[in-house]
Amino acid sequence: MSWRLALLLAALAWPAAADDRAPAFARCYACHSTDPAQVDLPGPNLHKVIGRRAASLPGFRYSPAMRAAGERGLVWTGETLDRYLADPEAVVPGTSMGPPGLGTATERHAAIAHLAGN
Amino acid sequence: MRATTWALPALALLLAWTAQAEISSQTYDLPSGAGPHDVAPAPDGTVWYTAQRGGALGRLDPATGKVEQVALGRGSAPHGVVVGPDGAAWVTDSGLNAIVRVDPQTLAVRTFPLPEARGYVNLNTAAFDGKGMLWFTGQNGIYGSLDPKTGAMHVYDAPRGRGPYGIAATPDGTVFYASLAGSHIARIDPQSGQATVIEPPTQRQGARRVWADSKGHVWVSEWNSGNVSRYDPKSGAWKAWKLPGDGPQAYAVYVDDQDIVWLSDFGANALVRFDPATETFKVLPAERARVNVRQILGRPGEVWTPESGTNKLTVYRTR
Numbered sequence: 001m002s003w004r005l006a007l008l009l010a011a012l013a014w015p016a017a018a019d020d021r022a023p024a025f026a027r028c029y030a031c032h033s034t035d036p037a038q039v040d041l042p043g044p045n046l047h048k049v050i051g052r053r054a055a056s057l058p059g060f061r062y063s064p065a066m067r068a069a070g071e072r073g074l075v076w077t078g079e080t081l082d083r084y085l086a087d088p089e090a091v092v093p094g095t096s097m098g099p100p101g102l103g104t105a106t107e108r109h110a111a112i113a114h115l116a117g118n
Numbered sequence: 119m120r121a122t123t124w125a126l127p128a129l130a131l132l133l134a135w136t137a138q139a140e141i142s143s144q145t146y147d148l149p150s151g152a153g154p155h156d157v158a159p160a161p162d163g164t165v166w167y168t169a170q171r172g173g174a175l176g177r178l179d180p181a182t183g184k185v186e187q188v189a190l191g192r193g194s195a196p197h198g199v200v201v202g203p204d205g206a207a208w209v210t211d212s213g214l215n216a217i218v219r220v221d222p223q224t225l226a227v228r229t230f231p232l233p234e235a236r237g238y239v240n241l242n243t244a245a246f247d248g249k250g251m252l253w254f255t256g257q258n259g260i261y262g263s264l265d266p267k268t269g270a271m272h273v274y275d276a277p278r279g280r281g282p283y284g285i286a287a288t289p290d291g292t293v294f295y296a297s298l299a300g301s302h303i304a305r306i307d308p309q310s311g312q313a314t315v316i317e318p319p320t321q322r323q324g325a326r327r328v329w330a331d332s333k334g335h336v337w338v339s340e341w342n343s344g345n346v347s348r349y350d351p352k353s354g355a356w357k358a359w360k361l362p363g364d365g366p367q368a369y370a371v372y373v374d375d376q377d378i379v380w381l382s383d384f385g386a387n388a389l390v391r392f393d394p395a396t397e398t399f400k401v402l403p404a405e406r407a408r409v410n411v412r413q414i415l416g417r418p419g420e421v422w423t424p425e426s427g428t429n430k431l432t433v434y435r436t437r
Contacts, residue, residue: 030257030280030299040322042301042341061365065382065408074377080207089153089171094408094427096384100153100170100195100213 019044020118027102034118043097049076050116054092065094081112143430145405146183152176154424154431156243156413158199158207160222160364162225167424167431168196174354175199175209175220178431188225190218198243198413202266203250210241210254216252217244217264217271230264232256236273240338243284243327248291255282255295261306261313274345277304284327284371284413288334288351296325296338303328303338303349318347319356327413331373331394339381346371346381346392361390362399372414372421374436380421382411389414389423389434402434 003075004116020029031043039045044060055070062070069092074080084091085108087101147406148154153171160166161278165178173194174187190196195213202208202219209218215238232239239256246252252264259280262273276282281299288294293306295313301322304313318325324342331337336349340358344366347358361368367384374380379392387409389402404411410427 023237026258027240030240041302042324061367087171089427094410096410098155098170098197098412103193103195105215 022108022114024114027107028111031097034115046115047118049081050078050081050112052076063094065092068094078112078116081115082108085111120272123290140437141402143432143434144180144435145430146178146180146185148176148178148185148429148431149187150429152187152429153426154429155196155426156198157415157422157424157431158201159415159417159420159422160201160207161417162207162222165422165431165433166199166220168199168209170197170426171194173213175207175218180433186225188227190214190220190227191229194218197241200244200246200252200257202246202252204266206421208244208246208252208266210244212241215239217240217241217252219266219325230269230271232262233271233273236260239273242282243295245285245287245293247287247293247306249308253285253287253293253295253306254283257282257298261285261304262296263308263311272311274301274311274313277313278302283325284329284339286328286330286336288330288336289332290334292334292351294328294330294336296328298324298326298341301325301342305351318349318350318358320345320347320358323347326369327371329371329373329379331377331379332375333377334343337371337373337379339368341367341369343382344368344385346379348394356432359392359399362386362401363388366390369412370414370423372416374416374421375418376436378436380414380416382414384410406430 034047036047044057054074055066085102088097152169155165156168156169158166167174167176177188180198193213196209196211198210207220219228239260240256240258242252259276264271280298281297283298285295320343323340325338325339327339338347345358363386365385370382372380381390387404391400406428412425
């Protein structure tokens with residue numbers, strides 16, 4: 001499944017939001033939430049993150065590296081998320097997010113579909 | 119009298135200079151793509167490190183700079199490593215969802231998977247208690263134990279769900295862990311396996327890692343608040359200090375053999391030494407941009423830092 005197909009399937013599934021405990025979000029769950037009310041986790045809230053400029057969520061303290069990426073115009077799309085989740089350090093050197101990323105395309109696209117549906 | 123007044127500050131300056139002068143550092147390059155997350159200096163003089171990006175466990179010989187890496191398996195993304203009573207490296211591998219043992223002589227890899235029913239737990243860090251039991255954390259809301267002799271594993275739900283991160287044992291063998299998302303620390307009862315939440319004084323402080331000093335105090339690096347805090351298990355007393363600078367973010371904490379507290383500060387891109395006796399900080403700015411030191415560990419006279427942002431290990435020699 002490509003990230004494009006992931007977004008399409010997520011759109012078809014709308015408006016049913018998936019539980020963050022779903023396996024697709026398991027590698028993100030420790031630090032992130034798609035529940036807009038949950039804003040005190042180590043990572044930024046990811047509710048409606050698709051289409052958002054990097055480091056633009058008010059009130060969250062981003063790393064200097066992520067702020068600089070946002071200022072350079074990085075916007076979270078299926079394509080940019082796919083690259084970032086594959087190797088965060090390669091896309092945003094110095095990011096505070098842990099370096100391993102999501103190793104397989106299947107994992108990444110499932111996570112992107114989860115985000116697109118939330 | 120005037121001479122004495124002059125002499126005392128001068129003596130203090132000399133002592134401070136001497137203390138600072140005793141610290142030297144040396145940096146080692148790692149193989150491209152390693153992505154070191156944690157280190158574990160071994161009794162034989164070598165230093166283990168988790169190559170999180172590379173899916174391997176590495177071992178550096180500081181005397182020669184020689185590095186060897188052991189692949190841990192497809193999908194591996196090792197986070198933490200500690201040296202066990204058996205001399206082996208014990209790894210919390212978040213990619214494999216397993217505890218991994220690497221033999222120090224043969225480099226043989228043995229994997230202890232988490233129970234399938236638990237799903238993905240995002241394994242983080244491990245510590246041995248006073249009886250040789252390995253305790254580990256999983257950020258998705260679990261902690262657990264592994265008996266190295268039998269392989270028996272028990273996994274427990276963390277009291278407040280997601281968050282369990284750093285874990286360490288005090289000198290008497292009691293294990294504490296920090297909950298980053300849960301903003302608390304917890305003490306584990308080794309008999310029942312039950313974890314008891316202990317609330318730091320600062321709300322939403324983001325307790326990320328813990329370490330113990332020689333007196334059994336538990337030191338906590340607080341990511342959100344930028345504090346280092348100290349918990350006394352005997353009295354229940356807490357005390358917290360804000361790291362220097364405009365926006366500190368305390369990631370790692372370690373207490374060395376002289377009871378000096380070492381912290382990494384992402385906000386300042388620096389290492390920070392805190393002397394509990396004088397309650398003073400000494401900032402050691404990083405020599406490179408965005409070093410992102412996510413853990414600190416040492417042995418007598420040495421403090422080791424993995425630089426996840428620069429793919430290097432740096433040792434600070436304190437005498």
